[in-house]
Each structure stands twice: as C-alpha cells, then as structure tokens.
Amino acid sequence: MLRRRLDDTGRATCDILRELDPEAGLPLVHASRHGGTADTLAMLENLQGGHPVSPTRFSMSVHNAILGVHSISQSHHRPLQALGACGDEFDALLYESFGYLMEGYPAVIAAFSESPLPSAYQGCTEHPGTACVVGMRLTLNQGRQLTATKPTHCAYPTPITVMNWLNGDAPFLDGRSRWQLRQE
C-alpha cells in the first residue's frame, strides 16, 4: 500500500533493496544527490500560490522517505542511512558502508539513485539526465575486491557512470578517489 507514494525511481530503489537483502537483515545506505525534487518543487509552488501543502508530498519530501517506506513495508529493523553529498555520493556510500562492515555487519546494501529533474531546475545543477538507480551488496571478504587510489582529477559519479563502470565499460570510476575492481 505504501508503494503508491513512491515515484518510479523510489519503486526501483525498493525493488533493488528487496532483491539484495531479501531477509531484511542488513544495514541499508541510500544516496541521492538531489532527492525528490518534484515533491519539494510542488510544495514550493503551492506555497507561492497560497494553497495548502499536501501532507503526502510533505511526508515524502524528506531525504530518507524511500528508506522509510521500504523499512515499513519489509519490517526492516536494521540501520538505515540516507545521504546526499553534493556530488560525492558514491564515495560517501562506500565510506559509510565500510563503517557498518567494520562494526561487524556481514554485508551492507548501498543504493544510489536520481529521480527525474523537474524542468524548472534544468541547467541549474548537474544531473544524469534521466532517472536511474544502482545497488550493490558490499562485504569485506566476498566478491571482487575494490581498491581506492588518488585520482588525476576528482569527478562526480552518477548512478549511470557507476553502472557503466560495473558493467566493465570503464576501467575505473573517478570520484574523490579512483575506484577499481580487481579482475576475477
């Protein structure tokens, strides 16, 4: 029932979280640079027009709304963290996830998404140009090893560039660090 309040990006994010953590037993970290700007903009437009603000839009305008809906619908009671980092979301996701792993959690689910950007904001900020979401299950001892080195230039990865890198279309991913996956 709660899913109806999510946009397509939120629904895709929840699908990924459920797929990667079917037992709802792992910490979840979700990053989005801009969050649900459509809800925020609609509220601002209502206020400007002297109209009341929709309680549903208000409830969904917080940055942890997607994780909140997911945790209620899946009865998830582990740590949840929503973050925005002005373009450094990918690095922040990995550092926060690493913290949970160091605390002893066997794995952490990290999701990175962007909702569509309303036309009023086009050209005012960087955006991948389309709605997108990517998810990863991170552990300390399974799968391909991830290494970080100093990049030549820092960059702001989006979920699209992360997907391309994970697909093997790029040899590394530049954020605050240069991230590389060891070959299998």
Next chain:
Amino acid sequence: MSETCNLTLELKRLIIDTLELEDINPSDIDPNAPLFGEGLGLDSIDALELGLALQKQYGIKLDSEAEETRRHFASLASLQALVEARRDN
C-alpha cells in the same frame, strides 16, 4: 441514480484519486468497512490528505485533534454523512 448514490460514488472516486490508490475500484470500497487500519488500510498521512481534499472539494474544515473527526473518518458511510450535513456547495 439517486443523489445519495451519486455522492457515494463521488466520495469513492475522491478517495481513490486523492490517495492514489492503485488497483482499487469504487466497487472495492465497502461503505461500512473501516477506512483506516483494517479495511482499506489507510494511515494517518492519508487522513490528513483526505481532510485537505474535503476542505477543497466541499469547504469542510475539520480539527485533526478532535475525537469527532475520528468518528467522521471511520467509514465511507460516516464520511458521506459528514459531507451531506456540512458541505457548502
């Protein structure tokens, strides 16, 4: 169709559209079943949203803290009684 039936359907559509109840048809809403918790399974945010819709559509203002409001929102039938008694259009 009588005025009462018209209003019943109108309120069902108002609930479905306002709360974006996907996969629910007007015929799925039992006028006497609870709207919140069990029954339709709505929550407190839906109650606020519905209150706003009643204000916009029928000019009815409700006190969200009042016990009386809880009774008005018990079922579609009680909501309909409220609208019939207090609508301004």
